[in-house]
Amino acid sequence: MLVSIKIRNINDLTPSFCYNLIMGRQYSAFRLFREALNGQQGWPLAWADAAPKKSYDIIIIGGGGHGLATAYYLAKLHGVRNVAVLEKGWIGGGNTGRNTTIIRSNYLLPENALFYEHCLKLWEDLSLDLNFNVMFSQRGVLNLANSDAQMDAYARRGNAMRLSGIDSELLERDQVRRMVPHMDFSDRSRFPIYGGLLQRRGGTARHDAVAWGYARAASALGVDIVQNCEVTGFRMAGGRVAGVETSRGFIGAERVGIAVAGHTSHVAAMAGLKLPVESHVLQAFVSEALKPFLDTVVTFGAGHFYISQSDKGGLVFGGDLDFYNSYASRGNMPIVEDVASAAMSLFPSLGPLRLLRSWGGVMDMTMDGSPIIGLTPVDNFYINGGWCYGGFKATPGSGWVFAHTIATGAPHALNAPFSLDRFKTGRLIDDKGAGPYPWLH
Amino acid sequence: MLIPCPHCGLRDHAEFAYSGDAGLKRPAPDANDEAWFDYVYQRNNTPGEHVELWHHIYGCRQYIAVTRNMRSHDVRGSRFAATPEAES
Numbered sequence: 001m002l003v004s005i006k007i008r009n010i011n012d013l014t015p016s017f018c019y020n021l022i023m024g025r026q027y028s029a030f031r032l033f034r035e036a037l038n039g040q041q042g043w044p045l046a047w048a049d050a051a052p053k054k055s056y057d058i059i060i061i062g063g064g065g066h067g068l069a070t071a072y073y074l075a076k077l078h079g080v081r082n083v084a085v086l087e088k089g090w091i092g093g094g095n096t097g098r099n100t101t102i103i104r105s106n107y108l109l110p111e112n113a114l115f116y117e118h119c120l121k122l123w124e125d126l127s128l129d130l131n132f133n134v135m136f137s138q139r140g141v142l143n144l145a146n147s148d149a150q151m152d153a154y155a156r157r158g159n160a161m162r163l164s165g166i167d168s169e170l171l172e173r174d175q176v177r178r179m180v181p182h183m184d185f186s187d188r189s190r191f192p193i194y195g196g197l198l199q200r201r202g203g204t205a206r207h208d209a210v211a212w213g214y215a216r217a218a219s220a221l222g223v224d225i226v227q228n229c230e231v232t233g234f235r236m237a238g239g240r241v242a243g244v245e246t247s248r249g250f251i252g253a254e255r256v257g258i259a260v261a262g263h264t265s266h267v268a269a270m271a272g273l274k275l276p277v278e279s280h281v282l283q284a285f286v287s288e289a290l291k292p293f294l295d296t297v298v299t300f301g302a303g304h305f306y307i308s309q310s311d312k313g314g315l316v317f318g319g320d321l322d323f324y325n326s327y328a329s330r331g332n333m334p335i336v337e338d339v340a341s342a343a344m345s346l347f348p349s350l351g352p353l354r355l356l357r358s359w360g361g362v363m364d365m366t367m368d369g370s371p372i373i374g375l376t377p378v379d380n381f382y383i384n385g386g387w388c389y390g391g392f393k394a395t396p397g398s399g400w401v402f403a404h405t406i407a408t409g410a411p412h413a414l415n416a417p418f419s420l421d422r423f424k425t426g427r428l429i430d431d432k433g434a435g436p437y438p439w440l441h
Numbered sequence: 442m443l444i445p446c447p448h449c450g451l452r453d454h455a456e457f458a459y460s461g462d463a464g465l466k467r468p469a470p471d472a473n474d475e476a477w478f479d480y481v482y483q484r485n486n487t488p489g490e491h492v493e494l495w496h497h498i499y500g501c502r503q504y505i506a507v508t509r510n511m512r513s514h515d516v517r518g519s520r521f522a523a524t525p526e527a528e529s
Contacts, residue, residue: 265486276482278461279511324459327488327511332442334455367482423482424474436481439459 047219055252063087064096067259068214069399075221078407088230092211098361103393104202111417113164119397132213141202146301154197191302257382262362264385278438281326289313305342369441370429460494463506
């Protein structure tokens with residue numbers, strides 16, 4: 001069993017706590033020291049790769065960060081432990097491993113701001129909560145303004161954030177220059193830097209550690225994590241889902257939630273639903289490793305480009321969608337050229353750098369650019385998807401509100417605005433104001 | 442990806458601007474809310490073939506309807522968007 005490692009005062013150091021710290025499954029400095037003397041032979045498996053049971057109270061489809069987090073919070077906060085997470089491949093092998101790991105809550109609209117701020121607060125305690133270092137680094141997220149109009153828009157957005165209780169700072173050109181001096185501040189710059197909007201509490205985290213941290217913590221609470229188990233259909237009875245047909249046989253369930261972003265449309269279609277979602281591919285890149293070069297996350301205002309440096313030293317960056325519907329999880333040359341030219345425009349010194357890898361992830365792009373988390377017309381079937389570009393940063397909060405929604409049968413106040421029926425009622429959450437063109441969000 | 446333009450022939454997709462699903466049928470102006478909701482927001486989005494509008498903006502400037510596989514990006518055919526499906 002995992003125990004919490006939060007030591008607030010000396011009374012927390014009970015004998016059983018200390019025993020767990022040194023001898024048990026708890027990761028700690030003591031444990032590391034003990035295993036060093038033991039030839040590293042005593043480490044148990046982090047989590048159990050379960051075989052599916054005949055039925056569960058709750059089945060979560062999708063073993064990425066969102067699905068695993070949902071299972072963890074169901075077990076931890078709602079006392080539902082007869083839960084399975086079904087994953088068609090291996091955990092964290094989908095979009096959890098196909099992003100640029102940026103975390104922020106710098107949104108204009110209050111619905112988004114409050115939800116993503118809740119996520120950010122969970123990130124701040126996540127490593128302690130899971131007893132697993134998710135390498136959350138609050139290195140700041142700096143959105144560059146490359147025009148006067150953009151400065152005005154960022155002043156508005158920053159003020160909106162502060163009204164929602166979220167940190168934001170509007171920076172002048174000189175302040176930006178002191179933070180990231182090696183961007184193009186020359187007179188010849190095609191897109192001069194006017195300033196920027198900075199959220200210091202934003203940053204990055206380690207994507208694999210997020211999946212494994214949630215898997216380990218959920219597994220310790222009794223959740224079954226079933227890999228290589230692809231859902232091929234739903235067995236419906238009386239307008240409800242009775243269970244799921246999978247590549248490992250039928251599994252019964254009282255309630256089913258899906259967290260399969262990128263593939264939400266065709267999984268939901270198996271339950272008879274049609275969604276306001278299109279699938280598009282988003283590519284990202286990592287360069288060869290450099291010595292410390294960039295200690296914050298920077299987004300470009302004149303093009304769509306965002307960049308940070310990983311702890312291994314590689315520059316991790318991405319850009320636009322391909323702009324046409326796609327289920328192809330792979331890259332292509334036009335986007336490499338587009339993103340590399342944005343990188344060169346912002347950081348001319350990156351010219352000699354070589355790309356190491358690129359990847360493409362299939363995104364659920366919704367009609368207003370905001371996610372869908374909540375109820376569906378099918379009574380015991382719940383949806384979590386439509387994450388567009390922004391799913392990774394939402395991982396903890398997404399699981400938190402989805403667990404609440406499934407356990408209580410009603411959305412939490414934080415995800416109530418993200419209902420599926422908002423497209424019918426007209427209460428859209430279009431932060432960018434782009435209209436019903438999914439590829440423009 | 443190469444797109445066969447019925448007027449210009451086989452051209453790089455960078456010459457085109459994408460305009461989304463070509464299979465949508467605009468409802469009558471007095472159609473009910475359900476029909477408009479379906480037209481504006483709902484999409485089939487199943488992996489496989491997709492008929493979609495591309496605007497040849499760096500070419501003949503025609504709108505064309507292209508049939509493309511969303512997994513493989515194989516393009517099976519195209520027609521002028523103004524040509525009804527049956528005649529293509």
